[in-house]
Amino acid sequence: MHLHQATPLIPSRALSLLAGRDVWLKMEAFQPPGSFKIRGIGLACQHYLHQGAERFVSSSGGNAGMAVAWAGRQLGVPVIVVVPETTSARAVELLRQENAEVIVHGASWQEANHYAQSLSGSKDAFLHPFDDPLLWQGHATMIDEVAADGCKPDVVILSVGGGGLLNGVVEGLQRNGWHDVPVIAVETEGAASFHAALQAGHTVELAAINSVAGSLGAKRVSEQSLRCAATHPIHSALVTDSQAIAACSRFLNDHRVLTEPACGASLAVIYDSHPLLAAFRKPLVIVCGGATVTAEQLWHLSEKR
Numbered sequence: 607m608h609l610h611q612a613t614p615l616i617p618s619r620a621l622s623l624l625a626g627r628d629v630w631l632k633m634e635a636f637q638p639p640g641s642f643k644i645r646g647i648g649l650a651c652q653h654y655l656h657q658g659a660e661r662f663v664s665s666s667g668g669n670a671g672m673a674v675a676w677a678g679r680q681l682g683v684p685v686i687v688v689v690p691e692t693t694s695a696r697a698v699e700l701l702r703q704e705n706a707e708v709i710v711h712g713a714s715w716q717e718a719n720h721y722a723q724s725l726s727g728s729k730d731a732f733l734h735p736f737d738d739p740l741l742w743q744g745h746a747t748m749i750d751e752v753a754a755d756g757c758k759p760d761v762v763i764l765s766v767g768g769g770g771l772l773n774g775v776v777e778g779l780q781r782n783g784w785h786d787v788p789v790i791a792v793e794t795e796g797a798a799s800f801h802a803a804l805q806a807g808h809t810v811e812l813a814a815i816n817s818v819a820g821s822l823g824a825k826r827v828s829e830q831s832l833r834c835a836a837t838h839p840i841h842s843a844l845v846t847d848s849q850a851i852a853a854c855s856r857f858l859n860d861h862r863v864l865t866e867p868a869c870g871a872s873l874a875v876i877y878d879s880h881p882l883l884a885a886f887r888k889p890l891v892i893v894c895g896g897a898t899v900t901a902e903q904l905w906h907l908s909e910k911r
């Protein structure tokens with residue numbers, strides 16, 4: 607029994623016509639807590655419960671916190687989420703809807719995270735948003751489903767924040783024997799910690815995050831993501847915030863699904879015909895989702911551009 611759902615794998619007529627190639631979509635936006643995160647976090651929560659955890663602790667006001675809250679409610683385990691003061695009222699409300707106890711603490715995520723760690727006792731399990739092998743193992747199930755559907759893409763396009771999704775998809779490609787299917791790893795220019803790590807040859811801490819794509823805002827990418835780049839063909843792509851936002855709006859019209867800019871970054875590779883696409887005939891885009899975005903917010907962001 608797992609806590610995530612098998613998601614639809616759909617061919618996109620609109621994006622295929624636009625890109626002049628066969629574009630497929632893995633609809634992770636349809637996971638009940640709004641994003642792919644429940645795959646890995648659900649697995650990790652089940653594992654920690656089995657090991658005797660009596661409470662789950664998270665410091666994410668975004669999709670990772672949502673996934674922990676959802677998993678806790680499903681498993682009957684109390685959840686505490688510490689979020690910084692910058693977290694939107696809507697995000698706090700959504701977490702409380704999942705019966706999580708939400709503590710607003712600190713001006714930044716670092717402070718909220720520090721406080722969350724200090725609250726964690728021996729009976730608590732702390733759920734990291736991206737840097738845990740259990741998460742990658744869980745995220746990999748999305749590629750198992752694609753393989754089971756009998757559809758082999760010739761490239762996978764996904765967004766990178768801390769790199770958990772990337773690590774999981776690479777694990778999934780490799781465990782299905784798809785070593786020949788490369789990944790296009792997309793970031794917005796103001797949150798390009800993976801791109802910086804590739805250039806430096808080691809992970810680096812970005813001085814600041816400067817992007818509307820909040821879910822991509824990890825200052826340092828996981829070490830595992832660099833190891834993936836050494837064992838699997840991975841191309842790094844950068845898009846602007848404007849491209850990511852425009853892609854969300856266009857996708858909403860084309861597929862009637864609302865996504866956050868972190869997801870729009872991947873969609874922009876198709877909508878704006880990124881040069882890296884030229885080599886491929888059958889791209890698969892991971893439509894990673896986003897729980898806290900609203901249509902009003904997206905319009906507001908679009909109007910500011």
Ligand SMILES: *Cc1c(COP(=O)(O)O)cnc(C)c1O
Nearest residue numbers: 669766767768769770771868895
């Ligand atoms: C978490 C998340 C990402 C980034 O995933 P990482 O594992 O941190 O790289 C991208 N998009 C959405 C919607 C997310 O929730």
